[in-house]
Amino acid sequence: MDMATRLIHTGATVESVQGALSVPLYHASTYAQPSVESFGRWDYARSGNPTRHALEEAIAGLEGGSVCCAFGSGMAATSSTLLIFKPGDHLIVCDDVYGGTFRVLTRLFSQWGLTITFVDATDPANIAAAIRPETKGLFLETPSNPLLKIIDLRAAAILARERGLLTIVDNTFMTPYFQRPLELGCDIVIHSGTKFLNGHSDVVCGFAVTADPALGERLRFVQNAFGAILGPNDSWLTLRGLRTLKVRMEESQKGAATIAGWLAEHPRVRQVWYPGLPGHPGHQVHLSQSSGPGAVLSFELDSFELTKTVLEGVRLMAFAVSLGGVESILSYPAKMSHAAMPPQERALRGISDSLLRLSVGLESPDDLIAELDRLMKS
Numbered sequence: 001m002d003m004a005t006r007l008i009h010t011g012a013t014v015e016s017v018q019g020a021l022s023v024p025l026y027h028a029s030t031y032a033q034p035s036v037e038s039f040g041r042w043d044y045a046r047s048g049n050p051t052r053h054a055l056e057e058a059i060a061g062l063e064g065g066s067v068c069c070a071f072g073s074g075m076a077a078t079s080s081t082l083l084i085f086k087p088g089d090h091l092i093v094c095d096d097v098y099g100g101t102f103r104v105l106t107r108l109f110s111q112w113g114l115t116i117t118f119v120d121a122t123d124p125a126n127i128a129a130a131i132r133p134e135t136k137g138l139f140l141e142t143p144s145n146p147l148l149k150i151i152d153l154r155a156a157a158i159l160a161r162e163r164g165l166l167t168i169v170d171n172t173f174m175t176p177y178f179q180r181p182l183e184l185g186c187d188i189v190i191h192s193g194t195k196f197l198n199g200h201s202d203v204v205c206g207f208a209v210t211a212d213p214a215l216g217e218r219l220r221f222v223q224n225a226f227g228a229i230l231g232p233n234d235s236w237l238t239l240r241g242l243r244t245l246k247v248r249m250e251e252s253q254k255g256a257a258t259i260a261g262w263l264a265e266h267p268r269v270r271q272v273w274y275p276g277l278p279g280h281p282g283h284q285v286h287l288s289q290s291s292g293p294g295a296v297l298s299f300e301l302d303s304f305e306l307t308k309t310v311l312e313g314v315r316l317m318a319f320a321v322s323l324g325g326v327e328s329i330l331s332y333p334a335k336m337s338h339a340a341m342p343p344q345e346r347a348l349r350g351i352s353d354s355l356l357r358l359s360v361g362l363e364s365p366d367d368l369i370a371e372l373d374r375l376m377k378s
């Protein structure tokens with residue numbers, strides 16, 4: 001079935017008792033049990049909730065997975081997934097990984113005994129060279145944040161399978177609408193559902209999805225044991241947001257392509273990073289593993305003064321952290337997503353003080369361009 005249809009019909013879409021076309025919102029924390037011998041389908045809401053379950057089923061189906069666990073944030077999904085590893089295990093992580101992932105790895109999991117090597121994973125040879133006897137997994141993000149570097153997921157997954165490693169991919173920027181890492185051979189997909197999946201800047205949530213039922217059991221065990229679950233109300237809102245993913249992704253992507261093209265021609269723009277531009281270093285690899293370049297782009301202006309003028313002058317775009325909402329969001333990676341990264345690390349990764357990241361929403365691209373044009377003339 002086409003993704004457009006799957007978005008509307010995956011998971012429980014008709015409630016079985018009353019026939020409601022919207023999944024009911026179950027607030028109950030516990031459920032009465034019919035007998036001592038056999039408990040009902042639901043017992044305690046940390047372990048399972050029907051509203052959360054409907055959302056988990058929908059996302060598992062869209063990613064081509066068998067199990068999805070919903071968490072209270074993208075970082076809860078990442079951290080809970082990392083708990084399947086043990087002290088002494090080694091992970092290979094792409095070098096411009098999301099700032100919060102960098103922080104939890106280097107400040108908490110390292111203290112707990114996980115060892116980490118950051119590599120430029122755009123070349124699979126760098127991943128291969130970093131593998132040690134105690135390496136247990138790869139943690140990748142493509143396109144990465146904020147420089148939209150592209151990692152060849154098929155090549156990484158083949159390498160990982162040969163060496164018995166798990167491949168974990170943060171698929172937040174693409175969503176299953178554009179990219180499905182499990183179908184490319186990867187083992188676990190992570191999402192910050194706060195971004196495009198929910199899409200309306202009104203929920204913080206996260207997901208971990210896998211195709212392998214045994215690995216799914218391990219994730220489900222952590223979800224229940226560690227307890228960083230998504231609440232029913234946020235599950236319901238996210239399920240509603242998810243149903244319009246296709247129209248939002250398609251429209252935002254069109255806008256992003258138009259704006260990226262305009263920025264690339266602008267005299268005050270040093271560089272534009274967008275996987276849809278033919279000059280982007282990962283353009284071909286990206287197109288081979290996803291069906292679109294997405295709605296996020298980054299660009300570097302020619303001075304810090306202009307960067308400040310643009311950030312403080314925008315009215316249509318919000319100057320804010322986050323991305324993936326119906327409204328366009330302009331972010332400043334050096335002080336926002338990557339504030340947790342020491343300045344020298346940031347500089348090494350090419351995240352300069354004149355770099356901006358734009359998540360294109362559903363406004364008319366002409367109006368967004370007019371706003372940038374006005375500010376960039378000043």
Ligand SMILES: *Cc1c(COP(=O)(O)O)cnc(C)c1O
Nearest residue numbers: 073074075098170172192194205
């Ligand atoms: C936002 C984000 C996260 C973290 O998700 P939260 O929902 O904010 O906890 C992880 N990865 C990427 C790529 C993100 O953009």
